[in-house]
Amino acid sequence: xxxxxxxxxxxxxxxxxxxxxxxxxxxxxxxxxxxxxxxxxxxxxxxxxxxxxxxxxxxxxxxxxxxxxxxxxxxxxxxxxxxxxxxxxxxxxxxxxxxxxxxxxxxxxxxxxxxxxxxxxxxxxxxxxxxxxxxxxxxxxxxxxxxxxxxxxxxxxxxxxxxxxxxxxxxxxxxxxxxxxxxxxxxxxxxxxxxxxxxxxxxxxxxxxxxxxxxxxxxxxxxxxxxxxxxxxxxxxxxxxxxxxxxxxxxxxxxxxxx
Amino acid sequence: xxxxxxxxxxxxxxxxxxxxxxxxxxxxxxxxxxxxxxxxxxxxxxxxxxxxxxxxxxxxxxxxxxxxxxxxxxxxxxxxxxxxxxxxxxxxxxxxxxxxxxxxxxxxxxxxxxxxxxxxxxxxxxxxxxxxxxxxxxxxxxxxxxxxxxxxxxxxxxxxxxxxxxxxxxxxxxxxxxxxxxxxxxxxxxxxxxxxxxxxxxxxxxxxxxxxxxxxxxxxxxxxxxxxxxxxxxxxxxxxxxxxxxxxxxxxxxxxxxxxxxxxxxxxxxxxxxxxxxxxxxxxxxxxxxxxxxxxxxxxxxxxxxxxxxxxxxxxxxxxxxxxxxxxxxxxxxxxxxxxxxxxxxxxxxxxxxxxxxxxxxxxxxxxxxxxxxxxxxxxxxxxxxxxxxxxxxxxxxxxxxxxxxxxxxxxx
Numbered sequence: 001x002x003x004x005x006x007x008x009x010x011x012x013x014x015x016x017x018x019x020x021x022x023x024x025x026x027x028x029x030x031x032x033x034x035x036x037x038x039x040x041x042x043x044x045x046x047x048x049x050x051x052x053x054x055x056x057x058x059x060x061x062x063x064x065x066x067x068x069x070x071x072x073x074x075x076x077x078x079x080x081x082x083x084x085x086x087x088x089x090x091x092x093x094x095x096x097x098x099x100x101x102x103x104x105x106x107x108x109x110x111x112x113x114x115x116x117x118x119x120x121x122x123x124x125x126x127x128x129x130x131x132x133x134x135x136x137x138x139x140x141x142x143x144x145x146x147x148x149x150x151x152x153x154x155x156x157x158x159x160x161x162x163x164x165x166x167x168x169x170x171x172x173x174x175x176x177x178x179x180x181x182x183x184x185x186x187x188x189x190x191x192x193x194x195x196x197x198x199x200x201x202x203x204x205x206x207x208x209x210x211x212x213x214x215x216x217x218x219x220x221x222x223x224x225x226x227x228x229x230x231x232x233x234x235x236x237x238x239x240x241x242x243x244x245x246x247x248x249x250x251x252x253x254x255x256x257x258x259x
Numbered sequence: 260x261x262x263x264x265x266x267x268x269x270x271x272x273x274x275x276x277x278x279x280x281x282x283x284x285x286x287x288x289x290x291x292x293x294x295x296x297x298x299x300x301x302x303x304x305x306x307x308x309x310x311x312x313x314x315x316x317x318x319x320x321x322x323x324x325x326x327x328x329x330x331x332x333x334x335x336x337x338x339x340x341x342x343x344x345x346x347x348x349x350x351x352x353x354x355x356x357x358x359x360x361x362x363x364x365x366x367x368x369x370x371x372x373x374x375x376x377x378x379x380x381x382x383x384x385x386x387x388x389x390x391x392x393x394x395x396x397x398x399x400x401x402x403x404x405x406x407x408x409x410x411x412x413x414x415x416x417x418x419x420x421x422x423x424x425x426x427x428x429x430x431x432x433x434x435x436x437x438x439x440x441x442x443x444x445x446x447x448x449x450x451x452x453x454x455x456x457x458x459x460x461x462x463x464x465x466x467x468x469x470x471x472x473x474x475x476x477x478x479x480x481x482x483x484x485x486x487x488x489x490x491x492x493x494x495x496x497x498x499x500x501x502x503x504x505x506x507x508x509x510x511x512x513x514x515x516x517x518x519x520x521x522x523x524x525x526x527x528x529x530x531x532x533x534x535x536x537x538x539x540x541x542x543x544x545x546x547x548x549x550x551x552x553x554x555x556x557x558x559x560x561x562x563x564x565x566x567x568x569x570x571x572x573x574x575x576x577x578x579x580x581x582x583x584x585x586x587x588x589x590x591x592x593x594x595x596x597x598x599x600x601x602x603x604x605x606x607x608x609x610x611x612x613x614x615x616x617x618x619x620x621x622x623x624x625x626x627x628x629x630x631x632x633x634x635x636x637x638x639x640x641x642x643x644x645x646x647x648x649x650x651x652x653x654x655x656x657x658x659x660x661x662x663x664x665x666x667x668x669x670x671x672x
Contacts, residue, residue: 120579
């Protein structure tokens with residue numbers, strides 16, 4: 001990775017074959033405010049991309065555009081060969097392939113943990129109840145809280161809730177998972193359990209885009225780090241390049257403030 | 260004088276209570292404030308005073324009431340008059356002026372009940388649709404819904420009822436020139452009539468059979484659902500249950516030798532024969548009150564949907580739930596919990612507002628009691644009874660509502 005200029009190209013991805021997510025020349029406006037400026041980014045199979053940057057830099061907006069929680073205004077987004085357009089069928093197909101984990105968990109408070117997890121597989125994938133529950137228990141075991149299956153979200157700690165949210169996203173068997181600041185709403189002692197779950201996922205070969213402020217996680221797990229500021233990709237690189245040898249002044253300023 | 264005695268009794272009781280509490284709890288009394296600054300004494304004292312005032316006011320009113328009824332020689336607890344002839348006739352009932360008052364009141368209860376069981380579900384259905392429409396992204400739909408709500412919720416219900424009634428009265432033709440749709444429906448400004456089922460031989464047995472068929476259909480529904488849950492075989496439970504029900508219905512119809520026939524309404528010499536009929540004031544009243552109540556329910560529904568966190572919708576979207584699934588499984592179950600307590604209020608309001616039908620001459624309980632006053636029947640007793648009836652309706656409704664509400668509560672919140 002050589003000198004990156006402002007609005008860097010993040011299209012070079014780790015791994016081989018076709019990129020699973022392609023973002024080309026994407027713009028996003030909120031009213032008159034341009035939140036994303038001509039973003040170009042690809043994500044490869046089994047790649048872990050960590051997006052960092054100051055608040056208001058457009059990192060969350062970027063991943064929320066990928067599964068159409070926000071509508072992009074210009075450019076193309078292609079997920080697993082499906083172009084994100086106004087076609088509701090394409091939108092649904094892409095949403096089936098991309099799980100999402102939110103900062104505020106967004107578990108369904110009126111459903112038990114197991115029902116939270118089985119809802120989408122049963123309704124969207126038409127999976128029989130018994131099979132869906134088996135899958136849910138398997139996933140809960142993977143995030144290490146199988147004993148909480150019959151409880152309700154309000155009875156769990158923040159860290160447990162976020163792990164349930166990860167299990168819920170996994171239950172759809174997505175090809176990609178988008179993490180939108182998954183640890184920002186957690187008490188410090190619960191951050192680790194969630195990050196550990198995410199690390200396990202990464203090691204198992206899940207394709208992930210993580211918006212996070214956890215630099216330790218970025219350094220340890222990321223294949224690529226994307227630094228954004230003011231709606232632009234400022235610098236892209238491997239964690240080593242990024243943390244030890246950043247090229248852009250804006251990146252150095254940001255790192256000096258948080259490290 | 261009496262007041263002073265009450266005061267002394269209350270003060271003595273209060274001090275006695277504090278003394279007893281000190282003795283029984285062996286609390287340290289050395290460092291205690293004087294009673295007029297002791298927060299525990301004050302808390303109890305305020306309640307004692309409040310109850311005392313309420314009691315004094317009640318006994319004053321009761322004395323007044325008794326003095327007046329004594330003056331006019333009325334025993335307010337004599338209910339023997341209920342067996343006397345009512346002196347009033349009630350449309351579409353078997354009652355005549357010679358029927359006892361108790362029967363007339365019972366008929367009023369029945370009519371009030373009929374307005375509630377039809378009107379409340381209609382209000383909920385219509386109000387929910389309007390409420391959801393107001394949130395629609397469709398500009399026209401949302402503006403129409405807003406206009407509807409603002410119009411109806413800002414007009415007194417009595418006005419809506421009388422207006423609707425007068426529109427029905429002038430809009431529908433007189434009885435001689437009734438509109439008829441095929442042989443099935445009759446509309447005029449006195450009554451509306453439609454087709455119904457008339458019993459023939461073996462009808463009672465057939466009714467039991469169909470009840471059993473309904474239960475069996477429910478069982479089939481559950482069995483098919485369970486099978487689907489276990490193995491994933493498509494459940495097609497609507498088809499299966501309906502098939503069971505209709506199948507038994509047809510077989511039973513043949514086996515029991517045509518236990519019923521369809522009956523169509525007809526007017527012969529000003530008398531309605533066959534079918535079911537309703538009085539125009541009933542239709543107008545229920546229609547008007549439904550419009551009014553629906554405007555309130557729409558606002559409750561809208562507010563409660565808005566109260567569901569946006570993140571819930573986003574989570575549903577991210578999981579690829581369809582718009583309908585998102586509403587059905589995520590938004591509405593949560594919105595409904597918020598909506599339910601104020602909805603119970605609207606049910607109670609609907610019930611009480613049916614008393615306004617007195618203005619359009621529908622014989623519900625209030626208009627019957629007012630008619631009875633006109634026959635010089637004792638007002639206090641009748642008012643007691645009518646108040647008791649409304650209270651019963653309301654308490655039953657709110658008890659059912661509270662039971663449901665309790666079951667809806669979210670665990671861990």
